[in-house]
Amino acid sequence: MSDTRFVNQRAVGTSVLPDEAIPLVEGFGRFLNDIQLPGTYHVAFLRSQHAHARLRSVDASKARMLPGVIKVLTGSELLGKVEPFRSMPNRFSGGESVQHWLAVEKVRFCGEAICAVVAESRAIAEDAVELIEVDYDPLPVVSDPRMGEKDDSALVHDSCTNNYLIKREYERGDVDEAMKAAHLVVKRKFRIGRKQALCLESRGCVAAYRESTFALTVWMSHQLPYVVRHYLGKHLGLHENEVRVIAPHTGGGFGQKASIYPEEFVCAHLALALRRPVKWVEDRLENMVASTHARDQYIELQAAVDREGHLLALSSDIWVDVGAYSTYLWSAGMEPLQTAGLMPGPYKVPALRYRTRGVATNKTPVGPYRAVGRPSASASFELLLDEVARRLEIDPVELRQRNLIANEEMPYRNSNNLVHDHVNYVPCLKLSTSKGDYAKLREEQKKAQANGRLRGIGVSCFAELTGLGTTTAVGPGTLLQPGRDAVTLRLETSGVLTVAAALPSQGQRIMTAMRQVAADELGINLEDITCIINDTATAPYGFGTFASRTAVFGSGAVIKAAKELRQRILACGAFLLGVPVEDVTIANSVIHTLDRGKSISLREMAEKSYFSAKDIPEELNPGFEVTSFYDPKRGSFAAGAHLVAVDVDPETGEVKIVRYVATEDVGTIINPSVVEGQIIGGIAQGIGEALLEEIVYDEQGQPRTVTLADYLVPSALDVPRIELHHANTPSAALGGFKGCGEGSIIGALSAISCAVADALSQRGGDIHEFPATPERVLRGLGVLPGGA
Amino acid sequence: MKPAGFDYYAPRSVDEAVHVLADAGRDCRVLAGGQSLMPMLNCRIVSPAVLVDINRIEELDRVEATDASLTLGALVRHADLLRNPQIRAGWPLLAEATAYVAHPAIRNRGTVCGSISHNDPAAEQPSILVTLGGTVVIAGAAGRRELPAEKFLTGIMSNALEPGEMVVAVRYPRPVTGTSAAFVEFARRLGDFALAGAAVMLTIRKGVCEQARVTVVGMGDGPFRAHEAEAVLTGSALNGKTSKDAFNEAVAKVVAGVDPSEDVHASADYRRHLAAVMTARALQTAFERSGGA
Amino acid sequence: MAREQRIQVTVNGRAYDKVVPVRLSLADFIRENLYLTGTHLGCEHGVCGACTVLMNGRSVRSCLTLAVQAEGAEIVTIEGLRAEDGTRHPMQQAFHENFALQCGYCTPGMLITAIELLRENPDPSELEVREALSGNICRCSGYQAIVNAVLAVARQGAAG
Numbered sequence A: 001m002s003d004t005r006f007v008n009q010r011a012v013g014t015s016v017l018p019d020e021a022i023p024l025v026e027g028f029g030r031f032l033n034d035i036q037l038p039g040t041y042h043v044a045f046l047r048s049q050h051a052h053a054r055l056r057s058v059d060a061s062k063a064r065m066l067p068g069v070i071k072v073l074t075g076s077e078l079l080g081k082v083e084p085f086r087s088m089p090n091r092f093s094g095g096e097s098v099q100h101w102l103a104v105e106k107v108r109f110c111g112e113a114i115c116a117v118v119a120e121s122r123a124i125a126e127d128a129v130e131l132i133e134v135d136y137d138p139l140p141v142v143s144d145p146r147m148g149e150k151d152d153s154a155l156v157h158d159s160c161t162n163n164y165l166i167k168r169e170y171e172r173g174d175v176d177e178a179m180k181a182a183h184l185v186v187k188r189k190f191r192i193g194r195k196q197a198l199c200l201e202s203r204g205c206v207a208a209y210r211e212s213t214f215a216l217t218v219w220m221s222h223q224l225p226y227v228v229r230h231y232l233g234k235h236l237g238l239h240e241n242e243v244r245v246i247a248p249h250t251g252g253g254f255g256q257k258a259s260i261y262p263e264e265f266v267c268a269h270l271a272l273a274l275r276r277p278v279k280w281v282e283d284r285l286e287n288m289v290a291s292t293h294a295r296d297q298y299i300e301l302q303a304a305v306d307r308e309g310h311l312l313a314l315s316s317d318i319w320v321d322v323g324a325y326s327t328y329l330w331s332a333g334m335e336p337l338q339t340a341g342l343m344p345g346p347y348k349v350p351a352l353r354y355r356t357r358g359v360a361t362n363k364t365p366v367g368p369y370r371a372v373g374r375p376s377a378s379a380s381f382e383l384l385l386d387e388v389a390r391r392l393e394i395d396p397v398e399l400r401q402r403n404l405i406a407n408e409e410m411p412y413r414n415s416n417n418l419v420h421d422h423v424n425y426v427p428c429l430k431l432s433t434s435k436g437d438y439a440k441l442r443e444e445q446k447k448a449q450a451n452g453r454l455r456g457i458g459v460s461c462f463a464e465l466t467g468l469g470t471t472t473a474v475g476p477g478t479l480l481q482p483g484r485d486a487v488t489l490r491l492e493t494s495g496v497l498t499v500a501a502a503l504p505s506q507g508q509r510i511m512t513a514m515r516q517v518a519a520d521e522l523g524i525n526l527e528d529i530t531c532i533i534n535d536t537a538t539a540p541y542g543f544g545t546f547a548s549r550t551a552v553f554g555s556g557a558v559i560k561a562a563k564e565l566r567q568r569i570l571a572c573g574a575f576l577l578g579v580p581v582e583d584v585t586i587a588n589s590v591i592h593t594l595d596r597g598k599s600i601s602l603r604e605m606a607e608k609s610y611f612s613a614k615d616i617p618e619e620l621n622p623g624f625e626v627t628s629f630y631d632p633k634r635g636s637f638a639a640g641a642h643l644v645a646v647d648v649d650p651e652t653g654e655v656k657i658v659r660y661v662a663t664e665d666v667g668t669i670i671n672p673s674v675v676e677g678q679i680i681g682g683i684a685q686g687i688g689e690a691l692l693e694e695i696v697y698d699e700q701g702q703p704r705t706v707t708l709a710d711y712l713v714p715s716a717l718d719v720p721r722i723e724l725h726h727a728n729t730p731s732a733a734l735g736g737f738k739g740c741g742e743g744s745i746i747g748a749l750s751a752i753s754c755a756v757a758d759a760l761s762q763r764g765g766d767i768h769e770f771p772a773t774p775e776r777v778l779r780g781l782g783v784l785p786g787g788a
Numbered sequence B: 001m002k003p004a005g006f007d008y009y010a011p012r013s014v015d016e017a018v019h020v021l022a023d024a025g026r027d028c029r030v031l032a033g034g035q036s037l038m039p040m041l042n043c044r045i046v047s048p049a050v051l052v053d054i055n056r057i058e059e060l061d062r063v064e065a066t067d068a069s070l071t072l073g074a075l076v077r078h079a080d081l082l083r084n085p086q087i088r089a090g091w092p093l094l095a096e097a098t099a100y101v102a103h104p105a106i107r108n109r110g111t112v113c114g115s116i117s118h119n120d121p122a123a124e125q126p127s128i129l130v131t132l133g134g135t136v137v138i139a140g141a142a143g144r145r146e147l148p149a150e151k152f153l154t155g156i157m158s159n160a161l162e163p164g165e166m167v168v169a170v171r172y173p174r175p176v177t178g179t180s181a182a183f184v185e186f187a188r189r190l191g192d193f194a195l196a197g198a199a200v201m202l203t204i205r206k207g208v209c210e211q212a213r214v215t216v217v218g219m220g221d222g223p224f225r226a227h228e229a230e231a232v233l234t235g236s237a238l239n240g241k242t243s244k245d246a247f248n249e250a251v252a253k254v255v256a257g258v259d260p261s262e263d264v265h266a267s268a269d270y271r272r273h274l275a276a277v278m279t280a281r282a283l284q285t286a287f288e289r290s291g292g293a
Numbered sequence C: 001m002a003r004e005q006r007i008q009v010t011v012n013g014r015a016y017d018k019v020v021p022v023r024l025s026l027a028d029f030i031r032e033n034l035y036l037t038g039t040h041l042g043c044e045h046g047v048c049g050a051c052t053v054l055m056n057g058r059s060v061r062s063c064l065t066l067a068v069q070a071e072g073a074e075i076v077t078i079e080g081l082r083a084e085d086g087t088r089h090p091m092q093q094a095f096h097e098n099f100a101l102q103c104g105y106c107t108p109g110m111l112i113t114a115i116e117l118l119r120e121n122p123d124p125s126e127l128e129v130r131e132a133l134s135g136n137i138c139r140c141s142g143y144q145a146i147v148n149a150v151l152a153v154a155r156q157g158a159a160g
Helices: A019-026 A062-067 A120-130 A175-183 A225-236 A262-274 A284-290 A334-343 A374-392 A396-403 A427-433 A438-450 A510-522 A549-578 A602-611 A672-692 A743-761 A772-783 B014-024 B037-042 B077-081 B084-090 B092-098 B104-109 B112-118 B125-131 B229-232 B243-257 B268-289 C025-035 C089-097 C107-120 C124-135 C144-158
Strands: A042-045 A053-059 A067-073 A111-118 A133-140 A164-172 A184-196 A202-211 A218-219 A243-246 A278-281 A293-305 A311-322 A353-359 A454-468 A485-491 A498-502 A529-532 A584-587 A590-593 A599-601 A626-632 A636-648 A655-665 A722-727 B005-011 B028-031 B050-053 B063-065 B068-074 B135-140 B143-148 B153-155 B166-171 B179-186 B195-207 B208-215 C004-011 C014-021 C052-055 C058-061 C074-076
Touching: A019 A510, A019 C089, A019 C107, A042 A120, A042 A262, A042 A284, A053 A111, A053 A218, A053 A772, A062 A067, A062 A120, A062 A175, A062 C025, A067 A262, A067 A584, A111 A262, A111 A602, A133 A311, A133 B268, A175 A311, A175 B005, A175 B077, A184 A374, A184 C074, A202 A262, A202 C052, A218 A225, A218 A262, A218 A278, A218 B243, A225 A243, A225 A262, A262 A278, A284 C074, A293 A334, A293 A374, A311 B112, A311 B143, A334 A353, A334 A602, A374 A396, A374 A454, A374 A743, A396 A454, A427 A438, A427 A454, A427 A636, A427 A655, A427 A722, A427 C052, A438 A454, A454 A485, A454 A743, A485 A510, A485 A549, A498 A510, A498 A549, A510 A529, A510 A549, A529 C089, A549 A584, A549 A590, A549 A602, A549 A626, A549 A655, A584 B005, A590 A602, A599 A602, A602 B014, A655 A672, A655 A743, A672 A722, A743 A772, A772 B068, A772 B268, B005 C089, B014 B028, B014 B135, B014 B166, B028 B037, B068 B112, B077 B104, B077 B112, B084 B092, B092 B179, B092 B195, B104 C107, B112 B166, B125 B195, B195 B268, B208 B243, B229 B243, B243 B268, C004 C124, C025 C052, C052 C107, C089 C107, C089 C144, C107 C124, C124 C144
Parallel strands: A042 A278, A218 A243, A311 A353, A498 A529, A655 A722, B005 B050, B028 B050, C004 C074
Antiparallel strands: A042 A111, A053 A133, A067 A111, A164 A353, A184 A293, A202 A218, A202 A278, A293 A311, A454 A636, A485 A498, A485 A626, A584 A590, A590 A599, A636 A655, B063 B068, B068 B166, B135 B143, B135 B166, B179 B195, B195 B208, C004 C014, C052 C058, C052 C074
16 A cells, blocks of 8 residues: 555646657657668568478579678578577467578468568669579468368478467366356357558668667667567577667557567677668568468357346357467467457356467467457457347347446456456446437437348447556466566756656657656656656666556556655755755645745756755765656456447448447546547557458468558548547556556457447348458348358 | 669650650550559569650640540549549549549549559549540550550450550540439448449430440459440430339349459459449439439 | 669758669658658558658659659658748647647658648538548547547638
């Protein structure tokens, strides 16, 4: 329990304009590709044209002779020099995958890097790539996880006995008994297509030898600079503190830039070998195959309910197509474990069983992307609940209300072993249905149906565990545990405050949020506070920006450090004013006595403290730099309820969202406008998942979605105006903050999927494969043969 | 995604351009708007040895509207067309379809002639030229020639240009009075390539359809001119009572006649179904615009 | 045949005289030869819109334009939007005040497209704004704040 917190002028809770946005809006951002060091060499990769093949030979002789080419690096040259990526072991691990930075002997997915060409320009490097001759010996392709798990399947990794990169079974409570005793058991199968984060800025790095005092400096478009630094040191045989990692302005991350990839590590190796800066910018064609994909699940689930629709048990069987390698850092376990383990969401599920598998295939590896397994899990479960509602003739909202974990029931330990507390599931649903006038929506639906129009309504409720502390793993069984991050607060010689944390921003306005919290905690003017966030040389350890954690960790650590710093400031200030420390406080960057009779500015105090230290007793002048680590121990549940109405055109299958109401519980809000932007952004990505986005491969493992004309993300016409409401309740973490970056994509995919299914159900139609493309909608309606 | 190297020419006249093309041989591309060609170059789908940039040829940047026809030079941009009140008034089908072409920045550079030459089956401009009965004006070393649209458009992404030739203009006859037209399209998002679309022109006098032109977009090879559907409609009485059956029959002919391909966005089945829906909607809209409904 | 050419081009009001490879895109020229890195590359095939600049007053995809094609042209990029005294363009100010950018990567193209829209249609409906912006992809914001910003500028303009 912390002491009473001093809170000053309430910067927290106001939509402070973010200073950090100014360079971006004026065109003076510094993204990775904007970094131009003299003497830079440019890298392009030769990538595999085959999904699975032995590399009989790689002949780069013509490429090496092209004027302007400095070097062509192959996988065999790296053998023995660098450690390949061995998949992060997981408590429930299946096979181990070994990923060479450049393919040796075999390629396992279309797009896998085979050679790195270093040249004076990117254009020349690409010219050289075209001159490299590769002799491929094609091997059988594994392109479907349910085929890939069969005993007679070809193996993606012949060092493994099968293609399971992860497999886990779990049971709590007696599921079979519950199924027998149930009034109704409903079974459904769903297919959720493959996606990718589609950051507008692709990946990239600049690696430089002795650019500053560090042996190696790497700028990387990445979310986790300290983690990258750790692994660079490990894999390149450098001391970690000889390495500096900087995340420049980053054009989107969403989890895709939180894995460790071979390409950047190749560049770092080249920089050390060539002693020149080496730059690689992933172009969009590369990004479509070289950066991690997401989702790609086959989900079979059954729910048992009683006569009133109360859930008795939930059982699921899940196959995830995790691609050719277990992604370095997070492992192939992320999607399979989260889809299965987090499926209950905010609903009381007394008995739970799941069997989940991550099966290797010859496709791009799957890694974390906004909310990971939760959108697919939630959408499947919500669709199942709607089926229960139809069969029992209970209104879908009513059914959910009966099953949501009520506030009075908290803390509530669910059958997936998560404890729900400090979160507003029912209030969110109530507010969405009241603001959305749910009853009227249903009436309008009936009228529409009478006029031959297909209107559908979907509602979804989600639970989102954010700000995970050390006792709660990001994925059950993963050994990589984020959970403690540090913030340094430093009062500078002129009395301004620096907040430093290794929590880079991809637009979440972390700097602004931490400044707001610091302003309130310390009584320092917002304008006098600067935040630095992206550089391992200037910020203390932080795991990074991931899993909706920066509001909790950054703010929590600021609060902890501020408590100590404030005491020091007041002690020193009191001495300088010649009054007891109980008589002073600080506001608006001025230390003053409570009766306002005496005061000293922070600037004056700082200058005296730094430059006239002899005049102040040492115990009152210990320095004004405080670093605090914060571990919230558990996670903080955020929540939401999304209510969506869609119109389906029964001739074309087009789905239009006609109404979107979202209520979320995101805890104590630091900056309302920033939060709103995060939520709506998440909803937009959910719309993409529900209706537009899909990565398609053919049976030979050849990608068919290769450009932005193939992979469709929502445009300004595809995202309706969102009616956003809040039913916030503080978390138990310091400050009462919660993360808010990921929840809304869950709500969106689920609510829209349910709305489409609801529309189709009025004509006896159905849909179980997503995204709900117009064609799948028509098949679901029976207008085209095949069924969805 | 940087293009491979090429020799670059920017001639200032059609004669100069034709000269350069004659010397350049087969491995040569003409650059007009570049909105189709540059992506192909950047992706290295094509890597021509020679690029002939015609954007400096002022005589090609011309719009000429007469009582008989509309002539658009090879540098007329989609956006120019949309901004031109004469074209909107005299060739409304052309204006309506052009609004579906991509997005403003693409329309500011992309040319009508370029889109037609490129002949992507999902593009709007080739089908409009066919529907309006237009022609393509070609220049080469031997002089100029003019081909009807359907002779120029030889197949998917191909045209009848011989090496050394270039398109200098397209010409659209002025629709006769009493003609109403409609263009509809279905795409995944506004501005995307059509999954299917239909362009319809109906000339109806005293309740009788004297002429019908129906072209379907997105059907595999290039614009699908629905001759059989047109035959069903031509000469038939079209009024509030008879139009439904006539249109249904016309649509059935379209469905029977198209041979769409499948791609990552749509199966052949779905495209065929959309062809029917789009044709029906275009017919209905054109009919309503004629005042007949 | 030399694969380089001399070009003279005006960018943000300043005249430049440079020799460039003929295959160099206008985007790369602006970014790497002129160090104006505010214009961004998101796809290099014309779809995402992040590279949009004004060329002779019209919005174009600088990734689909060769630098040599800009010979004699006037280019305006995001860096050229501010007034001579340094004040931001009203559209930039509105984006900032409406939280219409998050990662900021799409922002250069969005600003240019929005500015062109209001020049041609000073009082657009929300639907018209969304249509005009539909060729610029934003992955962060869900567009609502961007639309709000554009409508705010339109209202200001209407108010005189």
